Amino acid sequence: MGLSFLVPAFLAGLVALGIPVLIHLTRRERTAVVEFPSLMFLQKLPYETIHRRRIRHWLLLVLRCVALALVVAAFARPFLDRPTAAAMGRGGREVVILLDRSYSMGYGDRWDRAREAAYRVIDGLGPRDRATLVLFDASAEAVTPATPDRGRLRAAVEAAEVGPGITRYGPALRLARSLLEASGVAEREVVLITDFQRVGWESEDPVRLPPGARLLPVPVADASAGNVAVTSVSFRRETFSGRERVTVSARLANKGGEAVRGVRVALELNGRELRAERVDLEPNGSAAVSFAPFTLSEPGTRGVVRVGEDALTADNAFHFVLSPGVALPVLVLEAGTGSAGRYLDRALAIGGEPGFQVTTRRAGQFRPAELEGRAVVILNDAPFPGGEGRRRLREFVEGGGGLIIVLGERSGGSDALGGLVGAAVGRPAEAWRGRRSAALVSVDYGHPIFEPFQAPRAGDFTSARFFRYRPVTVRQEGARVLARFDDGSPALIEQRVGRGRVLVWASTLDTDWNDLPLQPVFLPFVHQLVRHAAGYEPPRAWHTVGEALDLGGKGELGAGAAGWVAVSPSGERIRLGEGERAALALEEPGFYEIRSLAGGERGQTVAVNVDLAESDLASFDPSELVAAVGSDGGVPPQPGVLEARLTPEERERNQALWWYLLAAAFVLLAVETLVSNRLRRAG
Amino acid sequence: MERKAAGGEVAGANFIDPRALARIGDLELVARTVVEGFINGLHRSPYLGLSLDFAEHRPYMPGDDLRRIDWRLWARTDRLYVKQFEAETNTNFVAILDVSRSMSFGSQGLTKLDYARFLVATLAYFSRSQRDRVGLITFDADIVEEVPPSAKHLEMVLHTLARARASGAGALAVPLRKLAERFRRRSILAVVSDFYHEPEEVVEAVRWLRYRGNDIIVFHVLDPAELEFPYEGGTSFEDLETGLRLPVMASELRERYRALVREHTERLSRLFAEERIDYVLLDTARPLDHALFDYLSSRERLSRVR
Numbered sequence: 001m002g003l004s005f006l007v008p009a010f011l012a013g014l015v016a017l018g019i020p021v022l023i024h025l026t027r028r029e030r031t032a033v034v035e036f037p038s039l040m041f042l043q044k045l046p047y048e049t050i051h052r053r054r055i056r057h058w059l060l061l062v063l064r065c066v067a068l069a070l071v072v073a074a075f076a077r078p079f080l081d082r083p084t085a086a087a088m089g090r091g092g093r094e095v096v097i098l099l100d101r102s103y104s105m106g107y108g109d110r111w112d113r114a115r116e117a118a119y120r121v122i123d124g125l126g127p128r129d130r131a132t133l134v135l136f137d138a139s140a141e142a143v144t145p146a147t148p149d150r151g152r153l154r155a156a157v158e159a160a161e162v163g164p165g166i167t168r169y170g171p172a173l174r175l176a177r178s179l180l181e182a183s184g185v186a187e188r189e190v191v192l193i194t195d196f197q198r199v200g201w202e203s204e205d206p207v208r209l210p211p212g213a214r215l216l217p218v219p220v221a222d223a224s225a226g227n228v229a230v231t232s233v234s235f236r237r238e239t240f241s242g243r244e245r246v247t248v249s250a251r252l253a254n255k256g257g258e259a260v261r262g263v264r265v266a267l268e269l270n271g272r273e274l275r276a277e278r279v280d281l282e283p284n285g286s287a288a289v290s291f292a293p294f295t296l297s298e299p300g301t302r303g304v305v306r307v308g309e310d311a312l313t314a315d316n317a318f319h320f321v322l323s324p325g326v327a328l329p330v331l332v333l334e335a336g337t338g339s340a341g342r343y344l345d346r347a348l349a350i351g352g353e354p355g356f357q358v359t360t361r362r363a364g365q366f367r368p369a370e371l372e373g374r375a376v377v378i379l380n381d382a383p384f385p386g387g388e389g390r391r392r393l394r395e396f397v398e399g400g401g402g403l404i405i406v407l408g409e410r411s412g413g414s415d416a417l418g419g420l421v422g423a424a425v426g427r428p429a430e431a432w433r434g435r436r437s438a439a440l441v442s443v444d445y446g447h448p449i450f451e452p453f454q455a456p457r458a459g460d461f462t463s464a465r466f467f468r469y470r471p472v473t474v475r476q477e478g479a480r481v482l483a484r485f486d487d488g489s490p491a492l493i494e495q496r497v498g499r500g501r502v503l504v505w506a507s508t509l510d511t512d513w514n515d516l517p518l519q520p521v522f523l524p525f526v527h528q529l530v531r532h533a534a535g536y537e538p539p540r541a542w543h544t545v546g547e548a549l550d551l552g553g554k555g556e557l558g559a560g561a562a563g564w565v566a567v568s569p570s571g572e573r574i575r576l577g578e579g580e581r582a583a584l585a586l587e588e589p590g591f592y593e594i595r596s597l598a599g600g601e602r603g604q605t606v607a608v609n610v611d612l613a614e615s616d617l618a619s620f621d622p623s624e625l626v627a628a629v630g631s632d633g634g635v636p637p638q639p640g641v642l643e644a645r646l647t648p649e650e651r652e653r654n655q656a657l658w659w660y661l662l663a664a665a666f667v668l669l670a671v672e673t674l675v676s677n678r679l680r681r682a683g
Numbered sequence: 684m685e686r687k688a689a690g691g692e693v694a695g696a697n698f699i700d701p702r703a704l705a706r707i708g709d710l711e712l713v714a715r716t717v718v719e720g721f722i723n724g725l726h727r728s729p730y731l732g733l734s735l736d737f738a739e740h741r742p743y744m745p746g747d748d749l750r751r752i753d754w755r756l757w758a759r760t761d762r763l764y765v766k767q768f769e770a771e772t773n774t775n776f777v778a779i780l781d782v783s784r785s786m787s788f789g790s791q792g793l794t795k796l797d798y799a800r801f802l803v804a805t806l807a808y809f810s811r812s813q814r815d816r817v818g819l820i821t822f823d824a825d826i827v828e829e830v831p832p833s834a835k836h837l838e839m840v841l842h843t844l845a846r847a848r849a850s851g852a853g854a855l856a857v858p859l860r861k862l863a864e865r866f867r868r869r870s871i872l873a874v875v876s877d878f879y880h881e882p883e884e885v886v887e888a889v890r891w892l893r894y895r896g897n898d899i900i901v902f903h904v905l906d907p908a909e910l911e912f913p914y915e916g917g918t919s920f921e922d923l924e925t926g927l928r929l930p931v932m933a934s935e936l937r938e939r940y941r942a943l944v945r946e947h948t949e950r951l952s953r954l955f956a957e958e959r960i961d962y963v964l965l966d967t968a969r970p971l972d973h974a975l976f977d978y979l980s981s982r983e984r985l986s987r988v989r
Contacts, residue, residue: 033928036923038922044943
């Protein structure tokens with residue numbers, strides 16, 4: 001172990017050591033001047049034998065000299081040059097190199113520095129050492145087995161690239177732990193080369209390394225990193241002259257400590273720049289930009305919002321896909337021409353995203369052919385169709401359609417559910433035990449229908465009064481009660497039938513039996529009922545890297561197709577297997593083009609964006625992580641062991657010996673002052 | 684008060700402390716006091732007559748000048764005796780006094796220049812009383828003042844002495860070489876200095892004065908502090924002539940310094956002896972009578988013609 005200096009030129013300052021000697025001689029010895037006829041004889045004496053002044057207080061002199069030497073050494077920026085384990089002739093080590101490849105590593109030259117650090121670690125391996133290269137972002141992957149082959153390790157580092165993922169230290173550390181635990185080597189190290197983003201660590205459970213293992217952090221973060229990102233995009237749709245116009249608003253965030261002026265934000269549609277704006281961003285501030293509206297006519301329109309260039313380019317583009325709005329085709333069957341469907345019709349007429357295309361028929365006029373193209377059928381206080389209609393309705397439901405049975409006065413008795421739901425319907429009942437009304441209690445807010453009402457003040461079902469309802473007795477396990485009246489009788493029941501689902505509402509959707517239609521929750525409740533029955537999922541304008549796209553649910557592509565082929569943003573063709581369900585892992589930001597191998601149908605475009613949590617480049621102290629992953633045996637990791645593979649600047653910065661030297665110098669000077677004063681008084 | 688002289692003890696002599704003399708303002712009085720006190724203390728005076736006075740008879744030796752045989756005594760005793768006379772001593776006496784700044788040093792209330800002043804005054808007074816012509820030359824790096832030798836110049840000599848001030852850097856070669864050319868008559872030259880030069884340089888410079896056969900006596904005047912180096916601890920010494928300062932640990936240097944001074948004076952003494960020049964080392968703490976005695980001893984030796 002040797003001592004090296006970052007700025008050895010400062011050591012020339014050691015000449016200053018003569019200063020305390022001079023001070024000592026000139027200050028401590030105050031002597032009178034004696035006039036003498038001639039110095040002829042004195043000058044003849046050999047110089048070294050002329051003791052011009054006696055140094056009486058050696059302690060003072062030593063204190064002053066040492067203090068000055070410490071100051072000089074501190075300015076020369078010393079650091080300890082520890083030899084590697086191999087150089088020290090010890091046994092082999094098991095080294096796991098964790099190399100961060102999250103997209104924040106693409107900031108400036110971080111990735112180059114990270115790879116250089118990895119090369120240094122590899123070059124520092126002894127002949128008996130083995131290393132494993134693990135690339136990680138949100139997940140970790142060992143790209144090489146444990147090997148002493150430096151060439152292979154270097155090639156793996158060379159081949160590694162920055163990905164679109166986000167930083168998560170937990171998986172990487174867990175993988176490193178398992179690799180170390182599998183190793184029989186006593187000396188084990190984990191080298192973590194990363195930018196130490198705080199977002200990657202805060203939410204992680206601490207991972208402990210095996211006893212004796214050491215974590216050696218190699219930070220490559222920049223001292224100050226500014227970044228502008230597009231954090232979200234929202235759309236406002238309007239219908240104008242029968243055509244849909246969309247206003248795109250983008251939200252920008254400045255994650256740096258310096259203001260950004262006049263940054264250019266552009267909206268592209270299908271690869272063509274449509275609008276551009278300029279915006280100012282305050283330090284750590286955000287701003288919204290709304291572009292002028294445009295007419296949306298083509299489904300699967302690709303849109304990109306781009307913000308000006310900065311050192312981190314991955315989050316400068318936000319991709320999305322827009323399609324014209326759709327309307328769920330709904331068939332409402334009613335018993336008669338009464339007012340039973342008034343509230344329901346009004347409610348469904350107000351649908352936005354999606355809208356509802358409502359067709360109302362009298363139950364008696366129901367023709368099975370009308371089921372074609374419908375998403376939901378509502379039996380609104382109407383008897384269950386019989387004969388062919390019943391069979392087709394069952395097939396409709398089993399094929400994925402939705403059926404909502406609203407029980408009322410005119411609903412059939414025991415046949416009201418058509419045998420689709422394992423429950424029995426009783427006669428209409430008055431409110432329980434002579435009270436004027438019953439209330440809806442015991443609502444399953446975890447269910448998708450009621451989920452929007454879960455938040456406080458999001459909707460109050462208890463204020464609705466139910467005067468009459470049909471008691472339903474659930475007999476099969478498949479039927480799930482989603483809400484109950486205060487007497488325990490089910491109010492809403494869901495039963496999955498085949499690929500579709502049946503919802504049973506035990507009271508009416510008009511004001512005959514309850515005043516729910518007069519409550520604010522009525523409209524969203526009905527919308528939720530229909531959406532859920534239709535199995536409607538709003539089309540997502542974008543996905544995030546790391547998500548898996550469930551292709552089985554893509555009706556547009558055809559369920560159970562012969563298979564799919566996806567073209568990634570980088571042009572890679574991904575063949576997905578046949579079967580009912582297949583999933584596509586979205587690994588790149590940009591647009592995926594997915595087509596069914598069955599052919600004929602138009603493909604679907606999926607927009608994918610990076611996870612914007614990564615765009616916050618704030619870093620944390622590596623020692624925090626080192627302390628958190630300290631080995632179970634209580635032996636804390638020794639950050640200094642790897643320093644031999646760091647650059648001298650990094651080693652010096654990590655060790656910060658200059659600070660200790662300066663502190664020691666000040667202490668010595670204080671002691672010197674005390675001793676000096678005491679000696680002066682004594683003398 | 685008795686002090687040991689350089690050449691041995693002078694019995695019966697009552698010497699006067701130079702510091703006591705320093706309290707006497709009049710140089711002539713000082714000189715007279717010294718000379719008279721000195722003479723009174725002597726048991727025997729070989730200096731009673733300085734003209735062609737008969738001194739003694741001695742048996743004739745083959746080779747003696749026949750003209751100096753005392754025939755009267757031969758007639759009375761039938762033996763040949765030669766008459767011996769004191770030499771004719773009516774000569775020039777010139778004191779050559781160093782008045783460089785180093786002569787202003789004195790550690791005991793009396794500077795070397797004061798001491799030298801008394802010495803020269805005394806010698807001049809004494810010489811005048813011997814009917815010699817007295818003169819004075821002061822010098823530092825060059826000749827400062829000059830009083831030509833004359834029988835009437837004693838007062839001027841004393842006056843010049845009283846006026847002399849130590850100043851300027853000292854040198855020997857230049858002024859002494861100039862002086863060498865001025866003495867038309869054979870003279871007795873008393874060179875008084877502290878001789879802070881290398882012995883060879885000193886002798887080389889003084890040798891110039893022997894031109895025309897001058898008799899030279901050299902008085903090396905040093906303060907006791909220069910000889911003993913009594914300083915303690917850290918002391919910064921400033922050269923009186925150059926202003927150079929040297930901080931030294933005096934106590935540690937003392938022995939080396941003394942050895943150097945001793946070597947210096949011994950070397951001077953030896954070199955002067957080789958040149959047949961009388962060399963007298965004077966400590967300013969010693970009474971002037973010693974110097975006078977040394978001088979007279981030397982004078983006797985020089986002037987006696989045998």
